[in-house]
Amino acid sequence: MAAEDLNILGQQLLYIDEQKFREVVSLLEHMGHNPEVQKTFSLIRPRLAEVKPRRRPTLKRVFCEPFEDLFEPPLPGDRTPVDAIERVVVNRLWPLVEAEMGATLVADLSARLKSADGPALEALSLELWTAGAAAVFAVTAAFEAGRLADELEIRLNTARVRQLQHVGNALAAAGEIVALKKALSPKPVARLHDDHLQAVQTIGKALARSRPEALRVLVLVAAARLADPAMLLGSLWNLDFGQKSSDRAALFAEVSGGVVAQIETRVRVLKNAAAQDEGKPDRLAAADLAVDLVNSLDATRGAMEVSRRNEFDKRLKDIRGAVHEMVRTQVLHEADGSIIAAMAPAAGGFPDRESLLRAENHARALRKCAVVADSLGLRTELRTVTDRTIGTLTTSARQALGSAGTVGAGTRAGYTAVRLIELIAGPTEANRVLTEILEKGRPL
Amino acid sequence: MRSLTNFAPSTFEERGAAVGFTTPTLAQTRVRQDERGNLEVLIPNISEGRGVYVVAWKSLPLAFPMTVHDRCLQDILMKSGGCSPDDLRKATLETARFGLAGPNAADAAEAAMRDDEEQRLLINYQLITEVLKAVGLDAGQILKAGLGSAQGEKLTRDSMTRAAKSLGIDATELYTRVAELALFMEPVGLPTSPKPARLRRMAKELQKFHDTMTEWSTTTKSEAGPIGGFCAEVAEHTLNHVRHVVTRLDQSVSAFELLLRQWEAKRKEVKAACTRLSWLLDGWDYITALWADAHGRSRHEQDMAVHDIFRIIPLLPRDEGRIDFSLEAGKVLTANRKIVRAYVDWRTGQLDADLVQRIEQLKTRAA
Numbered sequence: 017m018a019a020e021d022l023n024i025l026g027q028q029l030l031y032i033d034e035q036k037f038r039e040v041v042s043l044l045e046h047m048g049h050n051p052e053v054q055k056t057f058s059l060i061r062p063r064l065a066e067v068k069p070r071r072r073p074t075l076k077r078v079f080c081e082p083f084e085d086l087f088e089p090p091l092p093g094d095r096t097p098v099d100a101i102e103r104v105v106v107n108r109l110w111p112l113v114e115a116e117m118g119a120t121l122v123a124d125l126s127a128r129l130k131s132a133d134g135p136a137l138e139a140l141s142l143e144l145w146t147a148g149a150a151a152v153f154a155v156t157a158a159f160e161a162g163r164l165a166d167e168l169e170i171r172l173n174t175a176r177v178r179q180l181q182h183v184g185n186a187l188a189a190a191g192e193i194v195a196l197k198k199a200l201s202p203k204p205v206a207r208l209h210d211d212h213l214q215a216v217q218t219i220g221k222a223l224a225r226s227r228p229e230a231l232r233v234l235v236l237v238a239a240a241r242l243a244d245p246a247m248l249l250g251s252l253w254n255l256d257f258g259q260k261s262s263d264r265a266a267l268f269a270e271v272s273g274g275v276v277a278q279i280e281t282r283v284r285v286l287k288n289a290a291a292q293d294e295g296k297p298d299r300l301a302a303a304d305l306a307v308d309l310v311n312s313l314d315a316t317r318g319a320m321e322v323s324r325r326n327e328f329d330k331r332l333k334d335i336r337g338a339v340h341e342m343v344r345t346q347v348l349h350e351a352d353g354s355i356i357a358a359m360a361p362a363a364g365g366f367p368d369r370e371s372l373l374r375a376e377n378h379a380r381a382l383r384k385c386a387v388v389a390d391s392l393g394l395r396t397e398l399r400t401v402t403d404r405t406i407g408t409l410t411t412s413a414r415q416a417l418g419s420a421g422t423v424g425a426g427t428r429a430g431y432t433a434v435r436l437i438e439l440i441a442g443p444t445e446a447n448r449v450l451t452e453i454l455e456k457g458r459p460l
Numbered sequence: 461m462r463s464l465t466n467f468a469p470s471t472f473e474e475r476g477a478a479v480g481f482t483t484p485t486l487a488q489t490r491v492r493q494d495e496r497g498n499l500e501v502l503i504p505n506i507s508e509g510r511g512v513y514v515v516a517w518k519s520l521p522l523a524f525p526m527t528v529h530d531r532c533l534q535d536i537l538m539k540s541g542g543c544s545p546d547d548l549r550k551a552t553l554e555t556a557r558f559g560l561a562g563p564n565a566a567d568a569a570e571a572a573m574r575d576d577e578e579q580r581l582l583i584n585y586q587l588i589t590e591v592l593k594a595v596g597l598d599a600g601q602i603l604k605a606g607l608g609s610a611q612g613e614k615l616t617r618d619s620m621t622r623a624a625k626s627l628g629i630d631a632t633e634l635y636t637r638v639a640e641l642a643l644f645m646e647p648v649g650l651p652t653s654p655k656p657a658r659l660r661r662m663a664k665e666l667q668k669f670h671d672t673m674t675e676w677s678t679t680t681k682s683e684a685g686p687i688g689g690f691c692a693e694v695a696e697h698t699l700n701h702v703r704h705v706v707t708r709l710d711q712s713v714s715a716f717e718l719l720l721r722q723w724e725a726k727r728k729e730v731k732a733a734c735t736r737l738s739w740l741l742d743g744w745d746y747i748t749a750l751w752a753d754a755h756g757r758s759r760h761e762q763d764m765a766v767h768d769i770f771r772i773i774p775l776l777p778r779d780e781g782r783i784d785f786s787l788e789a790g791k792v793l794t795a796n797r798k799i800v801r802a803y804v805d806w807r808t809g810q811l812d813a814d815l816v817q818r819i820e821q822l823k824t825r826a827a
Binding site for chain 2 (some may be wrong): 202275367369372373376380383384427428431432434435439444445446447448
């Protein structure tokens with residue numbers, strides 16, 4: 017199959033039905049380690065992450081299992097784990113690890129892997145992770161001594177050296193990480209319960225005794241398995257891993273720094289997206305993100321208060337300021353004008369459907385932002401905007417429903433205004449407005 | 461888990477018909493007439509226990525906060541007083557047409573109403589063709605002249621008069637019988653129809669639902685698998701009944717001359733079969749749309765969709781089948797008690813706007 021064909025196939029694979037997708041993935045796997053096939057896999061990675069087809073285990077895949085939760089996400093907009101590991105680093109590292117482990121061991125493990133299943137596969141995985149950890153530490157030491165840099169074929173910086181250390185530590189603590197993944201599943205964990213925290217503490221305590229340097233990566237994996245890593249931050253300070261208080265503070269500071277950096281990245285991505293999306297911004301998506309960010313911020317803030325730390329205050333304040341600005345400019349700014357304008361009749365006497373759908377999303381965004389308005393200091397501004405919009409919509413509804421005789425453009429415009437009131441202020445207010453209008457003369 | 465599967469009615473009328481509400485707590489709850497002919501609504505136990513709340517229709521807004529769409533639908537139904545699946549469909553389309561469930565649902569309702577109108581014309585023409593065929597006349601001329609044209613109408617009148625004479629029936633009576641038949645059969649249509657009518661399309665969707673749900677429940681590793689299996693089983697049982705009714709109906713209509721000659725006896729059979737079909741398929745449009753929407757979504761969302769379907773699945777009444785599905789549902793529920801997610805939006809007292817939006821989107825697809 018030509019390279020171009022594989023590229024086209026990759027594009028199509030994103031849309032075909034699930035069963036066919038699984039079949040094609042299985043066929044592609046049998047085509048081996050051709051670079052074009054690997055490129056196709058990179059193209060379809062978002063769908064692979066979603067469908068999770070049963071894939072042939074390879075040594076590299078088993079090698080990656082302990083730290084796979086820390087991989088950067090396949091899509092740029094998705095939430096990146098705290099201290100994420102770049103795929104390119106692992107792709108370049110793997111041949112060096114193979115060389116370090118030795119051809120005999122690699123050949124032996126590969127041969128056994130073909131028929132391994134159940135307990136045999138578990139034993140083989142542990143064997144690979146132990147040998148892999150030793151190999152990664154040896155390769156990392158070589159890098160730090162200035163050797164092997166050319167073989168890695170990528171630019172090494174502090175962040176990438178840290179990623180290599182995470183890989184080594186994750187492999188060394190693979191047994192504990194496997195147990196942690198079982199306790200924190202299915203991923204993403206939407207809510208942290210006591211049994212989750214108990215599992216993190218028990219596993220972390222055992223690891224802190226045997227291999228304290230790997231505790232950080234265990235906590236990072238735990239955070240990456242949560243829907244919002246800031247949730248763990250709220251409980252991290254109270255988890256007892258049996259460390260000295262200075263070690264505990266250092267671990268907390270590192271993870272907090274990562275969480276705050278992650279929130280900052282999301283705000284940055286959002287600002288860039290808003291700058292590129294000036295024509296028709298998705299206001300509902302902005303409101304959803306604002307609510308999500310404020311929840312993360314509040315959880316982080318709470319954790320800082322419990323731990324009585326203030327080194328992140330300035331950064332958290334800046335983030336809150338950025339979210340405030342985003343809600344003000346993308347949701348509140350000219351909300352009334354844009355919602356009312358969408359109701360203007362287009363061809364055929366009815367408003368344009370696309371404009372109406374955008375106005376509905378804008379109305380929903382206003383309602384969503386009411387949850388975080390207090391926290392962002394936008395309460396009065398939001399109140400003013402919603403009151404003004406509801407006032408205008410009520411007048412429109414009164415005029416349209418008061419004059420229309422049958423179901424037509426007028427009646428529909430009136431009910432559309434009532435619906436928009438409902439989306440902004442809830443059904444109680446909308447029902448009150450409608451009842452008041454209908455009681456003044458027009459039967460439903 | 462809140463579910464109407466706790467409720468084991470004997471007849472379709474006792475089970476009630478599904479209402480297309482958009483308020484999450486009330487979505488697809490069932491309405492029926494009480495012994496005095498007043499409407500009442502059946503709501504699964506909101507405290508997660510067994511049993512069903514029976515609330516007077518007019519008191520519904522006092523008991524539950526409702527969307528404006530639902531208040532209007534409730535009002536329209538209260539004024540019409542009917543509660544058959546056809547009455548509810550008419551009221552639901554009428555309400556959606558106002559735009560209270562969003563512009564997409566309004567357009568879908570308009571399209572569905574236009575489709576009904578087309579089907580009405582089509583079935584009328586097809587039945588006239590059947591009359592003419594039954595007495596050995598050719599309907600091709602009428603089609604050539606144009607159905608709506610003056611010449612076409614004249615040709616139809618002449619042919620029908622000749623047909624009436626041949627059948628030994630008064631021409632006006634023949635017209636009345638065709639019109640009455642068209643009224644019953646509009647949602648079912650004829651098997652030869654170039655565009656299958658609504659209930660036949662819905663039966664096809666139900667078959668698709670059954671096949672995909674069976675496959676999903678047997679291949680998934682999810683704990684919702686047995687619940688999906690139960691839903692597929694209910695669909696299969698319903699489909700068997702649907703096939704039986706459709707076959708008998710098609711047989712009656714294919715012997716058209718006999719149908720016209722033994723009108724008094726046969727019309728009751730045809731009417732009963734059409735009504736039964738609409739009761740059998742009642743509520744499945746929403747469910748098939750819900751499942752189709754879950755296709756391609758994440759495993760977790762598919763699990764949640766299966767739980768939602770289980771909550772509202774229209775079990776056949778006890779008198780309709782040999783299997784007591786309510787009892788079977790109880791067993792599934794007991795076996796999966798730990799994992800069945802509670803439907804808890806009512807706890808907050810706040811309307812879940814995202815859920816309302818999702819129901820509105822499904823409504824658009826199901827119209």
